[in-house]
Amino acid sequence: MDKNISNLIEISRFYGKNKEYVIAGGGNTSFKTRDKLWVKASGFRLSDITEKGFVSLDRNILKKISKKIYCNDLQKREDEIRNDLAASKTDTSSPLRPSVEAMLHHIITNNFVVHTHSTVVNALMCSRFAKKYSNKLFGNKVLYIPYTNPGYLLYKKIEKKLKIFEEKHNVQPNIILIQNHGVFVSANTISEIKNIYEYLISRIREKISGKTDHIEYDISSEHLNLVLQSVNMIKGYRESAFKIMHNSLVEHFMKSKETFKQIADPFTPDIIVYCKSKYLYIDDEQTGADTISSRIQAFKEKVGYLPKIILIREIGCIGIESSTEKAGYIQDTFFDQMKISYYSDNFGGPHFLNKDDIKFIENWEAEHYRQNIFQDSNSNTYGDAMH
Ligand SMILES: [Zn+2]
Structure with a gap:
């Protein structure tokens, strides 16, 4: 196996097995070269993923998706993108499904990307002063994204903000924090990914006071x-x-x-x-x-x-x-x-x-994701929510 792919599997399982980072089918990971992107396919869990759980995409086709103007109708747009992403698979006969978040992995230039819904990161991201503290703790080391509905809109928002960040700082950030969602960490090696996560988590933890452990009670x-x-x-x-x-x-x-x-x-x-x-x-x-x-x-x-x-x-x-x-x-x-x-x-x-964001997920999820979650009951996987 290619060393990069075995590294991708290693880093995926490392975070996938830890409930403080990934629960059930949450989170996704990728590795890229100039022309190809290997990203976790929908319906797989990171904790026990193998090479078969990654779908490889042609980045030249992804570049076209990034330039294309899509229909404003949510349903139609999601269908169009799903079809375009399916057509970008290097093996179009493969049954694997790339999620729309594949586009986020594509626009990040670093080779490895590990997206998680880390508990500690979300303690900050789901707080009233998320933006203020991101700034205070990390300054220009991170890109902060206010909550945006997942899917195409989130991808486009991050694409735009990344561009502005790059123009200003001449480099992409290694950390993208998303309000009420989670974090994208990227680097060129998996040891760097671990270091960045450690830095991120420890900085936030320093601000968390009070008891962070709990006592289990017996159930009679x-x-x-x-x-x-x-x-x-x-x-x-x-x-x-x-x-x-x-x-x-x-x-x-x-x-x-x-x-x-x-x-x-x-x-x-x-x-x-x-x-x-x-x-x-x-x-x-x-x-x-x-x-x-x-x-x-x-x-x-x-x-x-x-x-x-x-x-x-x-x-x-x-x-x-x-x-x-x-x-x-x-x-x-x-x-x-x-x-x-x-x-x-x-x-x-x-x-x-907020109420509108909740409604969006309830409707969106009903259309696109619930099936995915429940149809997998015979296999080892338990859906994968947004991913
Ligand atoms: Zn996510």
Whole structure:
């Protein structure tokens, strides 16, 4: 195997295995030469990726995509770009799908690119003073991008801002921070990538005060049975699996309606894709199976779907999905949401996605991504949200 590709696999797994950087199918990586780009294909996880998980694209065709003017209609535009990206594959018979983020990897000039939704980075990126602190901590070392809907619009926004940055500083930044989303780190070697990430994370961590660890609590069989009983009473949950987690951080946010507000809305597109945008909080004094199931039903009537995340005071945070593995993924994602919220207090407090941005992801995801997430249930992969 080409040394560069084995390096790409190594760096992908390194971050892919660490939940502080990548959860489930989040994040993506690439390596490029002058003419070719190897980028993670949709539907693969970084944690156990092999050469087969990367799709190679002809950069001369990507250059044309970058110059082309696309239709303003969202649906049509996404279809056109998908087709153009498919046509850029060096092996057009390959079934692999490059995501639209491949264009972001293409316009970054460094050879290796590692995009993650790092928890610590997002503690800053999902805070009220994201921009101010990015400036203060990193100055011209980073390019800060205000939240933009993922897909073509985000790619175009970054392309434009990169150009302005390059004109001003004669060089591209190694770090691109995206509000309510994550970070793109690029360099010409994988050891440089690691150094840059270390620098980035340690600078932000220096500003995070207070406890950053948590204590795990045991789940009693009584509570487990109560949840099982309640879930079984709901018709729509019959084929589902659930997982409960209970620890000091969960407890912190379950204290009251006020504390729950700090995690009640999604921070990033990934949260919406995995956990949806509304979560049920039950704080009744007496919680029997009847109370819990009726609260779930009421939630469904109000919001339009059954909750995937339920927080029940004194019991814990429950993730419900179609398999235990997927329930674990959504629980990891929501736990990340809690950590982001907790740490963001050091940067002015949490900053959620706004209503329009949430709506965009809900619609967009329904059209393009949900299928991808659920059709993979027989394979090892669990969708890949934005990627
Ligand atoms: Zn992303």
